[in-house]
Amino acid sequence: MSHATWTCHCGSVAANVPVTGKRIVCYCKSCRAFVEQFGETDRLDPAGGSELIQVAPDKVSFTKGTEHLRWMKLTEKGPMRWYAACCGTPMANTLPTRAVAFASFQVHDIAPKDTLPAVSARVHLKGALERVEEPLGSVWPLMGALIGRSVESWVTGGWKRNPFFDSAGKPIATREDPRPSTG
Numbered sequence: 001m002s003h004a005t006w007t008c009h010c011g012s013v014a015a016n017v018p019v020t021g022k023r024i025v026c027y028c029k030s031c032r033a034f035v036e037q038f039g040e041t042d043r044l045d046p047a048g049g050s051e052l053i054q055v056a057p058d059k060v061s062f063t064k065g066t067e068h069l070r071w072m073k074l075t076e077k078g079p080m081r082w083y084a085a086c087c088g089t090p091m092a093n094t095l096p097t098r099a100v101a102f103a104s105f106q107v108h109d110i111a112p113k114d115t116l117p118a119v120s121a122r123v124h125l126k127g128a129l130e131r132v133e134e135p136l137g138s139v140w141p142l143m144g145a146l147i148g149r150s151v152e153s154w155v156t157g158g159w160k161r162n163p164f165f166d167s168a169g170k171p172i173a174t175r176e177d178p179r180p181s182t183g
């Protein structure tokens, strides 16, 4: 398994991320709001899309700095959104359960990028700020990949090695939602 490395801006948090995954651009408002929390709008494409790579969590390993991790929710039904609190770097989305093999990392802080797959889908186009000239793919192959990863993790027991959760299934970091803006 070959990996790339996700690193926060200050270098305190690092994770090995598998280079086998689905690389996408998501135009939903929540993904955009997540990076806006950190003033990171320069990583969005002109239509407001976030570049993400969806990988199997059991192939992710944190190599340092997990004490700096926090997670937030922008809506109660939405995913857990993980970030490095040391320097305010948005990192990844997961679901609140280990049963579904889903971790979606921000591509922006992954290196090297030339080992990553090409973008295979642009999703949630209705949330785009402007017309996306090159629609690509759909959510269905992503759902298929998600189911495939989940089934594999159930068969191999890999779901228990999800590094975002401890052996009891509790998140390894505390929840810290964005503070209400003071305008």
Ligand SMILES: [Zn+2]
Pocket (backbone or CB within 6 Å): 008, 009, 010, 011, 012, 013, 084, 085, 086, 087, 088, 089
């Ligand atoms: Zn940092």
Ligand SMILES: [Zn+2]
Pocket (backbone or CB within 6 Å): 026, 027, 028, 029, 030, 031, 032, 124
């Ligand atoms: Zn999204």
